[in-house]
Amino acid sequence: MKKIYPNAAEALDGLLFDGMFIAAGGFGLCGIPELLLGAIKDAGTKDLTFASNNAGVDDFGIGILLQTRQVKKMISSYVGENAEFMRQYLSGELELEFNPQGTLAERMRAGGCGIPGFYTKTGVGTVIAEGKEHKDFNGETYIMEEGIFADLAIVKAWKTDETGNLIFRKTARNFNPPAAMCGKTCVVEVEEIVPTGSLDPDHIHLPGIYVHRIIQGDHEKRIEQRTTRKREEA
Amino acid sequence: MPWVRNQMAARAAEELQDGWYVNLGIGIPTLVANYVGDKDITLQSENGMLGMGPFPFEGDEDPDLINAGKQTITELNRTAYFDSATSFGMIRGGKIAAAILGAMEVAENGDLANWMIPGKLVKGMGGAMDLVAGVGRVIVVMDHTNKHGDSKLLKECTLPLTGKAVVDRIITNLGVLDVVEGGLKIVECADGVTEEEVRAATEATIV
Numbered sequence: 001m002k003k004i005y006p007n008a009a010e011a012l013d014g015l016l017f018d019g020m021f022i023a024a025g026g027f028g029l030c031g032i033p034e035l036l037l038g039a040i041k042d043a044g045t046k047d048l049t050f051a052s053n054n055a056g057v058d059d060f061g062i063g064i065l066l067q068t069r070q071v072k073k074m075i076s077s078y079v080g081e082n083a084e085f086m087r088q089y090l091s092g093e094l095e096l097e098f099n100p101q102g103t104l105a106e107r108m109r110a111g112g113c114g115i116p117g118f119y120t121k122t123g124v125g126t127v128i129a130e131g132k133e134h135k136d137f138n139g140e141t142y143i144m145e146e147g148i149f150a151d152l153a154i155v156k157a158w159k160t161d162e163t164g165n166l167i168f169r170k171t172a173r174n175f176n177p178p179a180a181m182c183g184k185t186c187v188v189e190v191e192e193i194v195p196t197g198s199l200d201p202d203h204i205h206l207p208g209i210y211v212h213r214i215i216q217g218d219h220e221k222r223i224e225q226r227t228t229r230k231r232e233e234a
Numbered sequence: 235m236p237w238v239r240n241q242m243a244a245r246a247a248e249e250l251q252d253g254w255y256v257n258l259g260i261g262i263p264t265l266v267a268n269y270v271g272d273k274d275i276t277l278q279s280e281n282g283m284l285g286m287g288p289f290p291f292e293g294d295e296d297p298d299l300i301n302a303g304k305q306t307i308t309e310l311n312r313t314a315y316f317d318s319a320t321s322f323g324m325i326r327g328g329k330i331a332a333a334i335l336g337a338m339e340v341a342e343n344g345d346l347a348n349w350m351i352p353g354k355l356v357k358g359m360g361g362a363m364d365l366v367a368g369v370g371r372v373i374v375v376m377d378h379t380n381k382h383g384d385s386k387l388l389k390e391c392t393l394p395l396t397g398k399a400v401v402d403r404i405i406t407n408l409g410v411l412d413v414v415e416g417g418l419k420i421v422e423c424a425d426g427v428t429e430e431e432v433r434a435a436t437e438a439t440i441v
Contacts, residue, residue: 027281027318028304030297053318080357081304098356101280102322102364109319120326121367125345125398128363158298170315172298174282177317205317221297227305228292 003164003214004193008039011187011213015152016045019072023108023148023183024052024062025155025176028081029224031168032061033154035189035217040154041065049073051148051182053104053175055085060222069093075148077101081224100128103145105178111147112181112210119144153183156219157206160188161196164211165204173205180210187213236378236407237424244269246334246375246405255284257325257365259335260303262375266334276312278330280361282321285313302361322361326368333369335362337376337401339391342438344401344413346374347393359396366397378406378435385437387411387418408432417441 005011022040026032037056040048041064048071055074056063065071066084073095079085088094099107100122110118119142123129133144155176158169166188168176180186193216237245239262247269250256257278258266267277267288277286279301286301287308295306324330339347346366349359366372379385387404404411409423409432417439420432433440 028300030281030300030304076358078358078360080355086355098358100359100363101318101361102326102368105318105322106326122326122364124367126363126395128359168315168317170296170298170309171279171282171300173315173317175318178319223295223297223306224300224304225306226295227289227307228295229289231291 003208003212004162005213005215008035008189008215008217009042011215012036012039012043015185015187016040016043018045019047020045020151021049021051023150023153023179024050025153025174025179026061027053027171027174029056029061029222031156031172031174031176032056033156033189034061034219035215036154036187037062037064041068041070044068044070046070047072049075051075051104051108051150051179053077053101055079055082057081057224058084060220066094073097075099075104077104098128105175107145107148108175108178108182111149112178116147117144118147148182150183151185153179153181153186155180155186155188157188157190159192159194159199160190160211160214161194161199161208163196164188164208164214165199166190166206166208166211167199167203168205177206180206185212186210187215189215189217191219192216235424235426238407240265241424242375242405242407245410246373247271249334249373249403250275250332254331255329257330257333257369259333259362261336263334263336266375278321278324279307280321280325280365282316282318283309283313285310287313322364325361325364328368328370330369332371332373333365334373334375335365337374337386339386339388339393340374340376340401340404341388341391342413342417344399345391346372346396346401347391349396350394352394362396366400371402372397372400374401374404376404376406378408378432385435387436387438389438408435414441
């Protein structure tokens with residue numbers, strides 16, 4: 001089966017519908033599926049729920065879908081960098097479900113592994129625990145969190161072979177593997193597609209069983225906080 | 235004289251033991267990395283990295299290499315990368331020996347509030363709730379009082395909690411306190427600060 005598509009719009013063809021649930025990889029603006037987000041904007045799909053650690057900035061990442069009012073709900077751990085997000089949230093146009101970052105990652109991983117719920121100590125005694133099942137194990141209290149089963153996963157990887165075996169680069173891996181795993185369908189955008197057989201099988205980060213469609217493209221890869229130090233004199 | 239930021243960071247660095255894997259929060263905790271000296275400390279960045287290096291030289295920034303504060307950083311020869319689920323697996327699983335974090339309020343039973351002020355813009359808890367619930371030791375570094383002069387070490391937190399009974403030790407500009415049975419215990423006072431001054435600036439029960 002051929003997984004490679006010529007561009008983001010064709011790779012998403014037939015997968016998008018109003019009201020759908022999308023899991024997206026990325027941390028801040030690092031390792032986000034920027035080309036696929038652009039294609040979803042162009043497709044005009046509405047009432048989207050996103051499970052994504054962050055919501056991008058005003059003009060990049062998921063932020064571009066907020067500008068066009070395509071997002072109904074965000075499930076995120078941190079959304080501080082987006083003024084339009086805050087405006088829509090405070091005016092009640094946008095729903096927001098805060099998840100602790102590790103809980104969000106594990107909810108995606110669990111969903112991808114066929115686990116509908118799990119217990120964690122994270123958030124016990126906080127607002128996060130309200131309304132959730134509590135259970136004691138060995139004298140400690142845990143709360144139940146649910147696995148995420150998304151209609152679609154959109155992720156960004158560095159390289160793939162033609163079968164979808166993925167390699168990520170540095171901290172751009174972040175939420176991409178768990179997001180990929182929890183999607184009914186997973187579309188991946190990469191910087192480079194290499195011939196099958198040219199990757200070392202021991203070096204694959206995410207096997208192609210999780211990957212259904214692939215596109216290659218040019219990425220802006222914007223830096224959110226450019227921090228440097230001075231070169232010391234030799 | 236109460237400690238200044240760098241002295242608080244240096245004091246916090248004394249808490250770290252050779253061989254530890256450690257997560258440092260944003261603000262004064264970040265400065266702790268400058269004071270670890272000869273100790274073999276591996277820094278975790280919860281977005282998926284062990285062995286975090288310093289900021290890059292100008293021109294060497296890599297958009298694929300950032301820390302949890304979204305700042306560009308560098309790798310070391312010992313660095314390992316992994317995904318977010320694995321990252322929080324090692325946090326939740328107790329593999330990270332300690333987290334050093336800032337705080338808005340700490341209560342005498344170890345309750346910690348550092349993620350939200352009702353009525354103000356809520357940005358989210360990020361990984362803070364996972365860290366305080368999972369790591370071996372939670373060390374808070376913060377000013378003893380807020381800008382109005384009110385104690386940040388309270389009988390009970392007034393702000394929404396990040397974690398319940400999670401703090402082990404507090405390092406402030408006035409000294410070092412431990413969370414123990416019945417309240418807080420003064421472990422050490424900053425140079426020239428008396429125990430009476432620490433008590434006077436603390437609302438929490440001191441035992």
